[in-house]
Amino acid sequence: MTTQSTPPVVTPADSWHFPEAAEHQLSNGIRVLTYHCPGQYVIAASLLFDVPLEVEQRDKEGVAAMTARCLTQGAAGRSAEEFADALALCGADLGASASFDGFAVHLSTPVPHLSSALRLMADAVESPAFDQQEFDHERQLRLQEIEQLSAYPEHIAGRQLNAAVFGKSRSARPAGGSTETVEAIEHDDVVTFADDHLQPATATMIVAGDFGTVDPLAQVARAFERWRHWGRAARTRKPVEASDSPQVVLVDWPDSPQSTLRVAGRAVTRDDERWQPMFVANHAVGGSFSSRINTVLREEKGVTYGASSSLETSRRSGVLSVATAVRADATAAAVADIVEILTAATGTLTDDEVATAVRAATESAALGFERAEAVVSRVEMLLAQGLPPDSVDDNLARLREVTTEAANTAYADVVRPDQLTVVVVGEADELRESLAGWGYATVREVSPEQS
């Protein structure tokens, strides 16, 4: 028997559906969404609080992230070390994070330890110790982290991109604050933040895993239902506008063998009716290994290990963002190539590209949501961005219907290749002339810390 010379036919996937939520509300107001995922013996949970980052004072930005750090450093009579030991004995991980759209506490634990792990999670949320010494140490670690991260070109590129794209809004600045603002944060600020903003009324508990031997709702209720606390009402969210002027930002990085590049422009939020066709268009342009951007920069020119584009969204903003790192002497050509590819894509997406992108996006769903953690993560993101938690199937259905024409129309409507923000982190002495010569926009040189 010899091999066939053409690829075997792929049979269509059985119709797949996002797990269905069982929804309840606890008597204290916490909304609970549970998702049975057969075979997932590590249960994932997220307690999401509807707290936008704008609640922070400008001069103390990072207090939400500090609160997140301190939340797990001791609770309900246990010291930080005792608390860590208790979690570790369950084989559980507990952490918290503050993002632009919400504050979330994340737990993962093997099924047999669900009850104990949820108890620890509730302890952290309801009665965190907020010990002064732990706070002092966490702040010190955060300040050290800020300094350390500044030595990584990828980090600098991301930070400078946000600053350039988002201008004066909160999104322009790091979620965890800057050296200046974190230095100003005091222990009482963390206590106050938790007191004001972590409350049952604004909380949704999302849990996914194999519930064959446990009752997740009963467990969540046992751990959380007695929590009574009232904080402040959430402030309304301000609109966020991404830049619509062409910019080139050059950050000097002496002696670097590569330049780290970012190219970004306004796109759409997930609730926009152009979301699905834009998603498909992005896949073709830069969202896969075989996309136009990666094919040119990596497979044809060999100037990079990889180049890709993605649609970055929050509740109030959507940006199309290209990321790569290229051989230093190929920098100016690479940024020009990226902008040229984004420009040329207008109206030229082919039937094959669109059909492939639609298939790639829709047929990967079972795989994309194989793990309980992926289910929780998606629901959390949808809620944080103000979307219905049960909209995954609808999104897939709309993706399946995207035509070549729709993808081209959406892309032409949304993407402004002449209004992009370009960030280059590389050896300025070698690059400023060629970037200026490219002529996309006046080159603005900034030092790594500046924004």
Add this chain to the structure above:
Amino acid sequence: MTDDLTLPLLSRTLDNGLRVVVSSTPGLGVVAVNLWYDVGSRHEEPHRQGFAHLFEHLMFQGSRHVKSGDHFALLQGHGAALNATTSFDRTNYYESMPGGALDLALWLEADRMAYLNDALTQENFDNQVDVVAQERSQRMDNVPYGTVFEKALPLVFDPGHPYGHLPIGNMQHLAEATLKEVSAFHATYYMPNNAVLSIVGDVTESEALSKAEHYFGHIPSGTAPDRVLPEPLPAVAEASRLDVAEDVPSPAIWFALRLPADSPTGRELPAVGLASSILGEGDTSRLHRRLVRHDQTAMSAGLGLNALIAGNALGVGSVHAVPGQDLDEIAAVFDEVVSRFAAEGPTQLELDIARAQAERDWLDEMSTAAGRADALSSSALLFGDADFLNQRLPLLRSLTAEEVRQAAQVWLTPAVNAQVRVVPSTSGQETERAGIAERADAAADPDSTGADV
């Protein structure tokens, strides 16, 4: 799989020597294919360091019936997630996809196993040499501390030892390589009887086996190289140290350790693994608690191991000092913590935590078809039988406090470690302290999974 922590599996060997392992979990809509070839950086010629990894890249540049780039394009176009990695002991190719794309995946893998040479071109070769150079740049040369471990490795393995260099290898060696060498490498290592194929997920056992036979059965077996393993070496005889100054934001120490080799039923490396986990994994670990929490002289401290089979395995540790802290003092504390553990052994609480962590790690690994497939391929290729996988957890649970203590005493104490101390250079350029020799060769990523496509 059931939740009693074992994975059902079925093993068969085709007539041409291809070992096939199947684990069926019907109904979840996902199938994983995973191929391990018995060749890694340890098999490389001394003047071709990095060749196995470069070869891995070339496997995506087409074969007799497949155009360059189509392996990715076709599979991703049907919703698959895929990649490949090269490490010291093996090269791994994997893809996960909806069940309907299984045949496509197997056909693609079989075509490049059998017929890669038909598609090799100088242009593709030159292109991938460039791409690998950028991979090295991005992961190592343009990242603080990115090249430290490659400097530590030669302190525990001689340059000529199979583990004396890292999978990313030497860019100059690759630039001098030829297409003929690529064909020869394929002929030497890429044959059905030098590989394990695992198929896991939403496919029945009989269907998986019959598809494996259908797509791979026709490929002729070859003469597989004998598995030549170097003599096991003891822990290094005396501690050694290298000082370097680099463009880094704070001082740091990297530790390298020569450990006993991984083996199917051996207890020594697993005991070392528990010891290193208690000492340096996570925020309940001794090193974290002492250096980061109590002394607050470090921002992070960790210790882990790389389970290898050729005579020895590899231990790696690091401490990132708070800027301005004295590395001599930090190294002394590191040594003190490890020495105390080697003298006293773990507490019952620490053993309980280590066991809970081992179970958790297992469950994480088993939570995806891809994870299960990789674990099966590993056991089958490295140990000769996939079933050893299910003996791992029981073995770990059976380790005693005394075994763990002894393992630390023999393999982890200060007397047997090698250190590279990195301090921020003042001028922003790499410098060396006078009198300390430094290896010029490139090497890579301390991560055992080496490099992805």
